[in-house]
Amino acid sequence: MSELDRQTAYWDSVAPTKTFTHPLHLPWLDGLDRHAVILDYGCGYGRTVDALAQQGFTHLAGVDTSAGMIARARELHPAMAFDVLDTPPTLARPDASVDAIVLFAVLTCVPGDEAQRRLVGELHRVLKPGGVLYVSDLLLQEDARNRDRYAAFAERYGTYGVFETGDGAVCRHHADDWFPSLLADFEITDTRRIPVTTMNGNASSGIQLLARR
Template sequence: MTPSEQLQRYWETTGAGHTFTHPLDAELLSRHVSFEARILDYGCGYGRLAAELAALGYHRVCGVDPSAALVERGLSEHPGLDLRRLAGLPLPFADGEFDAALLFAVLTCVPQERVQRETVAELARVVRPGGVLYLSDVPIQRDEHHQARYRAAAEWAEAYGVFGIEDGGVFRHQDPVRLRALLAEQGFEVAEEHEDPVPTLDGKVVTRLQLVARRRA
């Protein structure tokens, strides 16, 4: 089984039972995205953020995820949401179909460099000129616990910041400089960014990086 196949299997089995904890900053979102906006929640999982957006008054939200198990869970927990299982790229949407896209702790779950680049490029395609990409993810952490995890994965990991957890999951914390460059390469300009502490899947706390970027016209 290839690493990609192992990762896919994880999110159809063990990973599909996780409770995601990466929070939405509703105030930050409201400064850049109107309630009338057509929003794509890419990597929506079981619809946690899509449900929160609906409760806030954003009613034109489409959530997509490659995991059939997570989408099935989402449709069960949040009936009425527009959640779709889309196995891969490209997405079946027109160029510029969305006013905004959310990419929440998704790159953390996609350790492969190629897939990260393809993901951001595809979101650049479906977000209209002047539209917004709200990216929230975990940068490389400096504490010894995480540094030890990165070192332990050095022999097999594609990049520094990749690590495995006890249940078989593989994740990647991001180099912020590379992350900003990746956005710039795909035509996004960062309009606002913040760091704050957030809980993790295993009950710890990390510093996250939020980037709100606007697609150049």
């Protein structure tokens, strides 16, 4: 994964300050055994792992490319398992060893098409047949501020929807038809649109998808 698709220096620098808000839709998890192996890829400071633990799930782990985020996660949740991904998207897990993966606001941090495909391919590898992939991310926004910045950065990054934030990140918002293409090796079983407050405090439109390997 390229440095643009990792941005570890940025995430390390903002790790103490950012707040993530993508909601966990619990009915989508009703069919999972409480001892299922669940991985949070791009776990940040452990917010979603903690929410899963509060619902009684016992076999949880989080990974992230940012050592700063992992340090914060370990400080906030010392009893939970968190690890730094040194060579993303490669996971130190056998094939077909995970029951469910949550991927919350991660694709927005991976601007490149090919990097996103490699990431989803690695998640497909480690999921068991029938395993669940729960994606939550951001759609293209319709307001003038976002349309202007999509247009401003489209030529530089080669993708409409990729933009630079004022504090130094390169992020991506997605056309809704990108997700069926990206998840072509999965069966998408449910989709929901959600309002989301971004890490920089802006109201945005998001999408959540439940898929099975």
